[in-house]
Amino acid sequence: MSFTIQKATPTTAVVRVGKALDFRNAADFKASCQEHTRAGTRYFVLDFSGTGILDSTGLGVIFSLYRQLTPIGGQVVFASVSRPVQVVVQLTRTYKVFRQFPTVEAAYDALERSPAAGRATGAAPTGTA
Amino acid sequence: MNEHSVLIVEDNPTLRRLLEYRIGKHYDVRAAEHGEEALEFVETRAPDLIISDIMMPKMDGFALLKALRRNERTATIPFIFLTAKSDEASRAKGLSTGIDDYITKPFDIDYVLARVEQIIQRSQVYQTKLNARIGRDFSDRLMPKTMPREEGYRALFFSQPKEDGGGDLFDWVQLTDGSYLFTIGDIMGKGLQAKFYAFSFLSYIRSTIHAMLGSTVSPATLMRRVNAMLIQDQVLEETFASLLLLRWEPARDRVTYCNAGHCRPILVGLQGAGIIDYSDLILGLDPQTEFTDKAFTIPPGSALLCYTDGLNEQVTKSGQQFGEAGVALSASEALQAPQPIKMLLESMLERSADAHFADDILAFWLQRDAD
Numbered sequence: 203m204s205f206t207i208q209k210a211t212p213t214t215a216v217v218r219v220g221k222a223l224d225f226r227n228a229a230d231f232k233a234s235c236q237e238h239t240r241a242g243t244r245y246f247v248l249d250f251s252g253t254g255i256l257d258s259t260g261l262g263v264i265f266s267l268y269r270q271l272t273p274i275g276g277q278v279v280f281a282s283v284s285r286p287v288q289v290v291v292q293l294t295r296t297y298k299v300f301r302q303f304p305t306v307e308a309a310y311d312a313l314e315r316s317p318a319a320g321r322a323t324g325a326a327p328t329g330t331a
Numbered sequence: 332m333n334e335h336s337v338l339i340v341e342d343n344p345t346l347r348r349l350l351e352y353r354i355g356k357h358y359d360v361r362a363a364e365h366g367e368e369a370l371e372f373v374e375t376r377a378p379d380l381i382i383s384d385i386m387m388p389k390m391d392g393f394a395l396l397k398a399l400r401r402n403e404r405t406a407t408i409p410f411i412f413l414t415a416k417s418d419e420a421s422r423a424k425g426l427s428t429g430i431d432d433y434i435t436k437p438f439d440i441d442y443v444l445a446r447v448e449q450i451i452q453r454s455q456v457y458q459t460k461l462n463a464r465i466g467r468d469f470s471d472r473l474m475p476k477t478m479p480r481e482e483g484y485r486a487l488f489f490s491q492p493k494e495d496g497g498g499d500l501f502d503w504v505q506l507t508d509g510s511y512l513f514t515i516g517d518i519m520g521k522g523l524q525a526k527f528y529a530f531s532f533l534s535y536i537r538s539t540i541h542a543m544l545g546s547t548v549s550p551a552t553l554m555r556r557v558n559a560m561l562i563q564d565q566v567l568e569e570t571f572a573s574l575l576l577l578r579w580e581p582a583r584d585r586v587t588y589c590n591a592g593h594c595r596p597i598l599v600g601l602q603g604a605g606i607i608d609y610s611d612l613i614l615g616l617d618p619q620t621e622f623t624d625k626a627f628t629i630p631p632g633s634a635l636l637c638y639t640d641g642l643n644e645q646v647t648k649s650g651q652q653f654g655e656a657g658v659a660l661s662a663s664e665a666l667q668a669p670q671p672i673k674m675l676l677e678s679m680l681e682r683s684a685d686a687h688f689a690d691d692i693l694a695f696w697l698q699r700d701a702d
Contacts, residue, residue: 225520258640262519265571265616272617289654293640294573294592294613 207234214245214313216306219253223260232263236270244276247309248300251282256290268299277301281309334359335451336376340369340383340395341413350382350413353440354447366390370398373405379451380431382443385414385421396428409450413438462523467492469526473500473533479511481581487696489672491688498529498572499639499693504540506548509582512540515593515695516574517639528570535560536574550576550589551622554614558591558622561615571615575637584699586635587626594640597659599666600633604659607635632701634671636662641690647682657682672696 204220204227215238223231235246246267250256268278279301283291291297303309336359341347351362361378363369365387372378381399385392392412399405410430414421417435425433431450434443478486490501498518505511514536518529539556547553553576561570573593579586588596592613595606609625629635642658653661661678668674672694680686 257644258517258519262571265519265613268616286652289652293594293643295610296592296613296616298612299616 205231205234207238209238209243210247210310211314212242214247214310215243216247216249216310218249218251219256221253222255223253223263224255224257225259228259228263231260232266235263235267239267239270239276244271244274245313246271246276246278247281247303247306247313248278249281249306250284250287253284253287256287261290261294261296264300265296277313279303279309279313281306335379335455336361337447337451338363338369338372338378338381340364340366340381340387340392342384342387349440350443354382354444357444358447358451364388366392366395366398369395373399373408377405377408379454380409380411380447382411382413382447385412385416385425393424393428396430400429407454409454411443411446411450413443466523466526469523469530473498473502473526473529475501475503479503479505483700484581485696485698485700487672487698488694489676490691490693492526492691493688498525498527498532499641499691500529500533501693501695502533502537504537506544506578508548508580510548510578510580512544512548512550513577513579513637513695514540514574515577515637515639515693516572517593519571519573529572532561532570532572535564548578549624550578550587551624554589554591554611554622555620558614558620559618562618571613573613577637579697584629585626586629587624589622589624591620591622594638594643595655597636597655597662598627598629598633599636599659599662600630601666604663606655606659629697629699631699632666634662634666634696634698636675637695637697639691639693641688641692642679642694644690645679645688646684648684650684653679653682666698671698 204222206218208216210216264278271278281303282305283302303312337354339347339350339354339360339362341350342364347362351360354360361372363372367390383392383395396410399408411432411434412425412430413434413436415436422433432446474490475488478488488501490499498520500516502514503511518525518532536557540553543553543556554574557574561572574591575588575593577586577588590610592610595608595610598605598607607627611622612620638658643653643655645653647653647657661675664678665671665674675694
């Protein structure tokens with residue numbers, strides 16, 4: 203198990219995917235993300251810096267997460283996408299679905315500013331202070 | 332720590348704790364005081380092995396065993412009696428119930444541990460063998476026995492499934508207008524589950540194609556239907572698949588295709604290899620996905636190579652994956668060979684870090700004769 207999940211806000215979590223997301227840890231990954239989703243997380247930033255392996259089982263659990271979040275207004279975005287991960291994303295054309303950001307911070311900022319994020323939190327104030 | 336679980340059923344608290352402690356060092360252990368409690372435990376999660384006393388309050392060991400054997404789900408759980416009943420009649424009665432061992436008290440804990448390990452290991456071996464057999468059976472059914480025969484062309488196919496591989500699939504059908512429809516896909520995931528889904532998925536694709544061919548021969552239209560099914564269907568809910576549908580018209584040397592996130596085909600010619608590059612999103616992800624038909628011509632002397640990710644994800648001597656470029660390079664070397672797929676694979680293995688392919692491999696080679 204190489205990933206770690208950190209809650210950044212009540213609705214956003216940053217997942218440091220680590221060295222590999224594959225058939226060995228995909229089930230753990232799925233279970234952990236589901237736990238966060240149940241606890242209210244709607245936005246997942248997947249940090250792929252240094253990720254050398256993303257196999258089809260690993261990609262499958264990211265898709266599951268996407269399928270689970272989309273109907274409830276959530277999002278999955280990618281940050282610091284490593285070369286091996288980029289290859290998989292290109293091959294499966296999934297860059298059409300997962301927005302990519304150069305850094306976790308950039309992803310986080312975009313999610314914070316996105317109107318969708320504001321709507322999902324419900325009570326979030328509108329307009330700027 | 333071993334992930335296998337052992338259930339101990341023993342009414343004597345001291346002995347129960349001793350077993351829990353010693354066996355718990357090696358296995359995930361739960362302990363019940365009598366047969367009734369054991370059945371409740373088994374109901375929530377079936378252990379990999381049960382060690383049970385015979386004489387216990389509420390429900391004794393024989394009654395417990397009988398209850399387990401009656402239930403299909405629990406009938407095959409390995410079972411050991413650990414008992415003070417050392418007389419021959421009891422031993423005979425115990426062994427006649429088809430248990431795995433009958434150990435009498437006082438017992439040697441190391442002997443008990445050794446037996447637990449042996450029995451769990453053996454049942455795992457059977458399970459693995461059974462899975463492999465079912466997996467092979469699925470794989471066989473997922474692959475065609477024959478290939479199309481058309482003048483001026485060679486259509487070749489090769490697949491080599493791995494027991495722990497994924498769910499590759501390949502199929503073809505001839506349409507009434509003389510064209511052919513090829514299906515090449517890969518169900519995401521590994522092992523028996525992926526193979527099972529590939530099997531159900533292929534059946535669905537076959538029937539979809541069959542049902543729709545009266546109204547369309549467009550790969551993209553078929554693809555949209557298959558995508559909608561993957562997203563709506565309850566059984567296939569968590570299934571994602573890459574799929575390549577190709578319609579080949581030999582009379583026009585033309586291929587119309589729709590690619591849902593599958594490995595992109597390679598068109599190998601005398602002047603080198605090119606990637607058939609357009610593709611759409613993988614299946615099962617988004618109900619709104621648009622799929623597009625694209626077409627190209629197979630020039631004389633050229634070959635179209637379609638494959639699954641076992642090829643491009645194979646690792647080269649330098650520790651990198653072959654990728655599309657690596658596969659294309661070996662494909663170019665194979666173009667003039669009498670057995671192109673064999674040559675392609677040999678060429679790749681020569682450049683591989685390992686002497687074998689790590690995953691399932693599947694290759695479809697459609698070569699047009701030179702003028």
